[in-house]
Amino acid sequence: MKIICSDSKGRLSLVQVEESSPSLDIQCQWGAHKFEAWIAAFNYWNLSTVFSGGDDCLLRGWDTRSTPVHPIFTSKQHSMGVCSIQSHPLRENVLATGSYDEHVLIWDLRQMKQPVSDTHVQGGVWRLKWHPTESSLLLAACMDSGFHILDTASDGCPIASSYVLHNSLAYGADWSTQSPSCNASASPEPASLQANRSDATRSDGAAPNLEQPVQNLKIFYESPTASFDVILEDDHGDYLPETDPVKDLDNKALPEKSKYGPENTSLVATCSFYDHVLHVWRWRWQRTQSGE
Structure with missing residues (x-):
């Protein structure tokens, strides 16, 4: 097994981990x-290629089959330090990067002169995670602006949903690799919330399109270091209890539920910096039936 590491001196180290012993061998630096x-x-599709981002505002690619001297490419599209990178585990040639400049860029590795999309998320992008099964969904931890789920299948890569209930810098985020049951009444729920946004699928059924509000966010677990209560209010200041009919952000009733497919649920873990708090929450959404 190999590990790629970055350090405060601007170096990268390719480390070989021996399975038979706990020893680490630096292959090149x-x-x-x-x-x-x-x-x-x-690069999940070509493990001899690695990417790096630095406080010099540069995004770079490297070929590790020999000791790297010159990068494969250098991009200056970010205007501040590049602090998050993730190759797409389900789609070859797709790369996501984030920066202190508050922008998430989506790239096609076959053409690195310009990004495919550019989304301003109002906070430094410290972590990015692709959804393990829904190839268009990207989770971002955005420091001062909380956590956002981006819909990369839609034009402009809009923010499909946001989670802003941490009282400190949003630093870590990840999806559960297992789909939780929609009926989780047995799980402890110190606080619950609803946030109505969208998730419709394209007519070809290939990827979700998050434009019509139908989703539900719920906290499953809040770490014991938390010292505050959390609820979610709509734009009018009203609390959204679970027993209420699902409405959109304008407080209007949604279309007939029969127009929507099965409910999808993802479990997300997020953590914040100074207050040492971990939240585990559920994101529910439904797609419209194909062809509508």
Whole structure:
């Protein structure tokens, strides 16, 4: 097994982990950035290629089959330090990057001159995670602006949903690799909430399109270090209890439920910095039937 590491001196280190012993062997190490190298990540489709981002505002690709001297590519599209990178585990040639400049960029690795999309998320993008099964969904931890789920299948890569109930910097986020049951009444729920947004699928059924509000967010677990209560209010200041009919953000009734497919549920874990709090919450959404 190999690990790629970045450090505060701007270097990358490719480390070999021996399965038979706990020893670590640095296979190669090289200077990748002028200042801190904030992030390093493998290309999941070609493990000899790694990507790096640094405080010099550069995104770079490297070929590790020999000791890297020159990068495969260098991008200057980000205007501040590049601090998050993730290769897409389900779609070849797709890469997501985030920066202190508050932008999430989606790339096609076959054409690195310009990103495919650029989304301003109002906070430094410290972590990015692709959904394990829904190829268009991207989770972002955005420091001062909370956590956002981006719909990369829609034009402009809009924000499909946001979670802003942490009282500190949004630093870590990840999806559960297992789909939770929609009926989770047995799970402890110190607080619950609803947030209505969208999830319709394209007529070809290939990827979700999150435009019409039909979803539900619920906290499953809040770490014991938390010292505050959390609820969610709509735009009018009204609390949204679970027993209420599902409505959109304008407080209007949604179309007939028969127009929607099976309910989809994802479990998300998010954590914040100074208050040491972990939240585990559920995101529910429904797609419209194909062809509508």
